[in-house]
Amino acid sequence: MSCIKNTNGITTDGTSDGLGFNAFSAMQPRAPARTPQGLRNGRRVKDADLPAAGVYLPNNNVLTPHMRSPEYVQMSTAAAMTLGLMPGKMHRCDCTRCLNLLLTYPEGCRANCAYCGLARHREAERDYADRNFIRVDWPAVPMEQVVDIVARDVAGSAFHRMCISMITHPRSDQDTVSVLRAWTSRIDPEAIPVSILSNPTTMTVEDVRRLKDLGADIFTVALDAATPGLFDRTRGKGVQSPHKWDKYWEILLAARDVFGPQKFGAHIIIGMGETEYEALQLVQRLVDLGGHSHMFCFFPEQGSLMDHLPATPRDQWRRVQLARYLIDYAGVRLGQMTFDEQGRVSDYGLPAAELDAIINDGVAFRTSGCPGKFREDVSACDRPYGDSPPSNIASFPFQPNRTDLRKIRRQLGIPVVRG
Numbered sequence: 283m284s285c286i287k288n289t290n291g292i293t294t295d296g297t298s299d300g301l302g303f304n305a306f307s308a309m310q311p312r313a314p315a316r317t318p319q320g321l322r323n324g325r326r327v328k329d330a331d332l333p334a335a336g337v338y339l340p341n342n343n344v345l346t347p348h349m350r351s352p353e354y355v356q357m358s359t360a361a362a363m364t365l366g367l368m369p370g371k372m373h374r375c376d377c378t379r380c381l382n383l384l385l386t387y388p389e390g391c392r393a394n395c396a397y398c399g400l401a402r403h404r405e406a407e408r409d410y411a412d413r414n415f416i417r418v419d420w421p422a423v424p425m426e427q428v429v430d431i432v433a434r435d436v437a438g439s440a441f442h443r444m445c446i447s448m449i450t451h452p453r454s455d456q457d458t459v460s461v462l463r464a465w466t467s468r469i470d471p472e473a474i475p476v477s478i479l480s481n482p483t484t485m486t487v488e489d490v491r492r493l494k495d496l497g498a499d500i501f502t503v504a505l506d507a508a509t510p511g512l513f514d515r516t517r518g519k520g521v522q523s524p525h526k527w528d529k530y531w532e533i534l535l536a537a538r539d540v541f542g543p544q545k546f547g548a549h550i551i552i553g554m555g556e557t558e559y560e561a562l563q564l565v566q567r568l569v570d571l572g573g574h575s576h577m578f579c580f581f582p583e584q585g586s587l588m589d590h591l592p593a594t595p596r597d598q599w600r601r602v603q604l605a606r607y608l609i610d611y612a613g614v615r616l617g618q619m620t621f622d623e624q625g626r627v628s629d630y631g632l633p634a635a636e637l638d639a640i641i642n643d644g645v646a647f648r649t650s651g652c653p654g655k656f657r658e659d660v661s662a663c664d665r666p667y668g669d670s671p672p673s674n675i676a677s678f679p680f681q682p683n684r685t686d687l688r689k690i691r692r693q694l695g696i697p698v699v700r701g
């Protein structure tokens with residue numbers, strides 16, 4: 283994708299060199315357009331009613347067949363390549379360690395989140411199974427075929443974790459249960475643990491308990507927006523979407539009670555208009571509750587209601603990425619850090635040599651998410667290039683090398699300590 287300069291000199295891939303940040307006032311989503319009646323609720327796909335046959339590759343100049351969970355799931359391009367269902371090579375990655383599965387229906391997700399490629403307002407433009415999400419296509423595959431492939435060699439599988447992503451749909455709760463059962467009936471969840479990326483809007487506390495009882499290991503809530511005001515603007519009333527901050531917190535707190543310490547967490551997107559202080563306040567709150575935060579760098583997803591807005595400047599992203607790691611894994615507290623008048627981190631609250639060692643370790647700059655089998659602080663969910671192009675990586679899906687770390691230090695404005 284080419285870079286577009288916006289008014290504050292920051293490009294859509296975040297290549298600002300200055301001390302930039304995405305301010306609330308600059309990050310207003312577009313209003314969703316009205317979808318013609320005949321194109322709502324997946325009508326095009328349901329009227330054509332083409333039977334699905336095997337793997338469906340999106341945007342391949344064929345009519346989208348009628349596919350539904352739990353028989354069908356979608357998966358990231360990286361997961362499809364790792365399973366051998368799609369050809370191709372990823373930049374500097376052999377595989378992904380997380381099998382991300384997404385529930386699928388012709389009606390798609392009934393929410394309208396402003397930053398999301400799956401949002402309902404796209405109905406007129408693109409069938410659900412053809413929509414880009416976190417920068418990539420999501421092929422649709424029969425669930426039975428997914429389980430067949432992994433069950434053939436569980437011990438030798440590249441995957442350290444499987445994750446079921448719910449969407450906002452009336453069948454989402456029961457179909458998540460069916461997909462989880464289909465997995466655990468043939469694959470030991472001790473060998474490849476399962477995470478649930480939940481949709482609190484349709485869930486009850488009883489649903490949370492059921493998923494735990496059926497063998498789910500970690501439960502996460504995609505808060506995405508770091509403050510109630512930003513949540514409402516990007517996922518609630520601001521874009522005719524049904525989500526409510528308080529409902530998300532109700533299910534998040536239920537997950538804490540049901541799944542227990544270190545087994546629940548929340549997704550936060552950085553750069554949608556929150557200050558760095560606000561984002562890190564949320565990170566600290568999650569740690570104090572016993573959970574973790576999983577972070578994403580805002581990227582203007584093509585076709586979304588925020589696709590005209592700038593990606594998060596790299597300096598803002600790196601500061602929050604590093605500070606989040608310190609709070610989540612190095613025992614540093616928000617109160618030890620200092621912030622400037624615009625809420626930007628100005629001091630990380632650690633002696634320079636200690637901070638230096640953590641930067642050099644590089645893990646702080648890797649993709650964050652549920653852990654895999656390497657280390658507690660290394661996410662199985664590596665989402666290659668889900669929040670940036672490979673030319674200007676935000677979340678590293680691999681261990682950053684010395685050249686990467688030099689670039690990261692430049693973005694942070696922290697030179698190498700010589701001594």
Ligand code: SF4
Nearest residue numbers: 391393395398400401
């Ligand atoms: S609920 Fe999730 S999948 Fe649906 S539009 Fe919002 S972010 Fe996208």
